[in-house]
Amino acid sequence: MTIRVVLPAHLRTLAQVKGEVKLEVEGHPTLRSVLDALEASYPMLAGTIRDQTTQQRRPYVRFFACQQDLSHEPPDTPLPDEVTTAAEPFLVIGAIAGG
Amino acid sequence: MSNVRVLVGTRKGAFILTSDGKREKWDISGPHFAGWEIYHVKGSSADPNRIYASQCSGWFGQLIQRSDDGGKTWAPVGNKFVYDGVPGTHQWYDGTPHPWEFKRVWHLEPSLTDPDTVYAGIEDAAIFRSKDGGQNWEEIPGLRGHGSGPRWQPGAGGMCLHTILQDPSNPNRLFIAISAAGAFRTDDGGDTWKAINQGLKSEYIPDPNAEVGHCVHRIAMHRSRPNVLYMQKHWDVMRSDNSGDTWHEVSGNLPTDFGFPIDVHAHEPETIYVVPIKSDSEHYPPEGKLRVYRSRTGGNEWEALTNGLPQSDCYVNVLRDAMAVDSLDSCGIYFGTTGGQVYASANSGDTWAPIVRDLPAVLSVEVQTLS
Numbered sequence: 433m434t435i436r437v438v439l440p441a442h443l444r445t446l447a448q449v450k451g452e453v454k455l456e457v458e459g460h461p462t463l464r465s466v467l468d469a470l471e472a473s474y475p476m477l478a479g480t481i482r483d484q485t486t487q488q489r490r491p492y493v494r495f496f497a498c499q500q501d502l503s504h505e506p507p508d509t510p511l512p513d514e515v516t517t518a519a520e521p522f523l524v525i526g527a528i529a530g531g
Numbered sequence: 532m533s534n535v536r537v538l539v540g541t542r543k544g545a546f547i548l549t550s551d552g553k554r555e556k557w558d559i560s561g562p563h564f565a566g567w568e569i570y571h572v573k574g575s576s577a578d579p580n581r582i583y584a585s586q587c588s589g590w591f592g593q594l595i596q597r598s599d600d601g602g603k604t605w606a607p608v609g610n611k612f613v614y615d616g617v618p619g620t621h622q623w624y625d626g627t628p629h630p631w632e633f634k635r636v637w638h639l640e641p642s643l644t645d646p647d648t649v650y651a652g653i654e655d656a657a658i659f660r661s662k663d664g665g666q667n668w669e670e671i672p673g674l675r676g677h678g679s680g681p682r683w684q685p686g687a688g689g690m691c692l693h694t695i696l697q698d699p700s701n702p703n704r705l706f707i708a709i710s711a712a713g714a715f716r717t718d719d720g721g722d723t724w725k726a727i728n729q730g731l732k733s734e735y736i737p738d739p740n741a742e743v744g745h746c747v748h749r750i751a752m753h754r755s756r757p758n759v760l761y762m763q764k765h766w767d768v769m770r771s772d773n774s775g776d777t778w779h780e781v782s783g784n785l786p787t788d789f790g791f792p793i794d795v796h797a798h799e800p801e802t803i804y805v806v807p808i809k810s811d812s813e814h815y816p817p818e819g820k821l822r823v824y825r826s827r828t829g830g831n832e833w834e835a836l837t838n839g840l841p842q843s844d845c846y847v848n849v850l851r852d853a854m855a856v857d858s859l860d861s862c863g864i865y866f867g868t869t870g871g872q873v874y875a876s877a878n879s880g881d882t883w884a885p886i887v888r889d890l891p892a893v894l895s896v897e898v899q900t901l902s
Contacts, residue, residue, distance in 0.1 A: 442566060442591060446607065476607040480591040484611045492590040526590045 435461050435511075436521035437470060443481070443524070447474040452521055461516055463495060464507035481524060496523040535857050536601065536899040537865055538582065539873055540569035543891035545584055547602045550886075554863055554877040557886045563605060564596065571638050571852055571895045574601075578646035579899050583665060585636040585651075593635050595651075595665050608665035612636070612653055615672035621655065622684040631655045631675070638852060640695035644702070652692035656683060656709040658721070671721035674707065679726060679743045686710030686746045686765070687811070693851055694750050698757040706760065706775060711736075711746035714762065716775050727775030731764060748791045749851040753800035761803050761830070763793040763851070768805055770830050781830020786817050792854035796879060797862040801829040804864060804880060806849040814869075815846035823866070825880050839883030840874065847872070852895035859900060867893025 437453040444450065455469040464487075471478045482489050487507065489495070495502040498512045498520050514520035537548040544562025563569075567586045575581040584596040584605070593612065596605045618631035634654040642648035651659040651668065657675055659668045683690060691710055698704035703720040706727075713728040726742050736744045746765035753759065762769040762778065767788050769778040782788035787807045796802035803826050809817045816822060821840045824833040847870035857863035864880050867873045871890040876883045 440590075442588070445565075446591075446594070476594070479593065479610050483592075485613055490590065490592060529589070 433457060433461070433516055434518050435466055435469070435515060436518050437466065438521045438523045439477075440524060440526040442526065443477060446476055446480065449474075461511045461522075462508045463502060463505060463511065466511065466522055467507075492527040492529060494525040494527060496525055497521070533859055534901040535859070535863065536574070536579075536901060537855075537873065537875075537886065538572035538574065538602070538895075538897040538899070539867055539890065539893060540572050540584070540852075540895035541867075541871070541891040541893050542568055545569040545572050545586075546887070546890060548873065548886050552859055554857075554859075554875060559887055560602070562891075563602070567594075568635075569894065570635060571897075573639050573641060573897045574899045575641035575646040575649075577642065577644050579901055581641065581646040581664075583639040583641060583649055585639055587635045593633075595636065595639070597665050609661065609667050612651070612659055612668050613670075614657060614675075615670040619675070619680065621680055621690060622682060624685060626684075628681065631657070634689060637691045637693045638695055640697065643697050643699060650695045650705075652695050652707065654689045654691040655685075656690045656692040656712060658692055658695065658705075658707055660721075673717065673722045674715060674724045677715065677724045677726065679712070682743055683709065683712035684744060694747075696750060696752055696760075698752075699754045700757055704757070704774075706750060706752070708747040708750050708762075710748065711765075712743045713745040714747050714750055714760075714775055727771070728778070729776065730771075730778035731762075731769065732767070732780075733765065735765070749793050751793045751795050751803070753795045756800045759800065759829075761793050761795060763790050763805055765789065765811060768793065768830060781826070783826070783831035783833055785824055785833050786822075786835075790849075791851040792849055792866065794854045794856055794864070796864075797856050797858040798860075799827070799862075799879075802827045802879070803830065804854065805833075806854070806866065808848060814848040819844050819846060821845040821847065821868075823864070823880055823883075836876075836880040836883070838881060839876075845870075850894055852897075853893050855896045855898040857898045857900045863898070865896050865898055867896045869893065 533552045539546040544565045546561035570585045572584040580601045582598040586594040620628035623629035638652035640650040647664040694708035696706040708714045715724045748763045760771040768782045770781045823836040847868035854866040864876045869892040
């Protein structure tokens, strides 16, 4: 199924994309499977959202969908149905911090 | 006629400054990687069109960028830096053991002979090498295997491996420096390393003459005399005439011997440059006067170079990788400041002028002399 992903501006620049990214994901999408698909399509994003070795989310990155903060959910948590039907995007957010 | 390309890393992107051999008029391109911290940008001496850049951010981590056309276009290459084996621990600021954790790449040093081989100095301190143009990185584990690693401690800026020098006459010899562990040398291509800190004296550590623990800020050499090393330590400017086996102080008449960069004239191995900074708690020039100091005697006797530099109300810093020299007949000297100025001298430091005044804080300056 097709998943819509919204990336923060710096990662859109890095991946050389404009607007939303559309990904094909097998089965019911989870945080892990969407990020796996994202990194497979855009290898330059590996390590920018989650650590390449531990797969832990980087501390200043957050995940949202359907107005829910999914950042602290386990990686195999199924994403909301609205994301699986592409009615809503999966959002990768850079924390508002720093200068 | 030769051209000069100055590669500038800043807190918010990279900039490339180019000029002809007169070094009077400059073109400025950038920001490249806008908004990202660019700790270091350096070109290969084996292929000047090959340039590597260290790009990082507190949000999105570390990237390595590579250009194969002199900085016109860039592509991200490998950014997976995994310590060899079980990383172990070093000392934390309070002296307790702290696990080794990758944070960023401070310094990229392309091989003198192979554009696809490049070394990376990282925080927490280790040296990595890529042999495929930056796609894949492997630690050279002998350095952290030296045995003193558990006694290394971060400096105020983190526990960074910030200097990598290659001996042009001996491909198996490298020198590196770490804040705050000290300087190390390998004579076998990285398999084994020797701490080369004898003669350093650091009053701010429990044993001032310890084998490791010294906050070395930078070391420099001249290609023609790789056995002679110059060092700007946290405090003290030092010199070694035996490849780092022993050091002696050459601070001489400097107004303060605290500072970060040190560099050597391209054609005069005994002519060296430092930028004295008031103290480790006041990271700006003494008396608000930005002065480069030059020694033509390999240290001890220093003269202030002020012509064209601000001599009042100047409170910028010059960081350790933010000075470089070109190799034109009349040697050019360049440095960048935390105030965003990049100053250049086309006459060995006698007179200075800003190439650009209002960049983000400058982290690094490197120069390529192009024929």
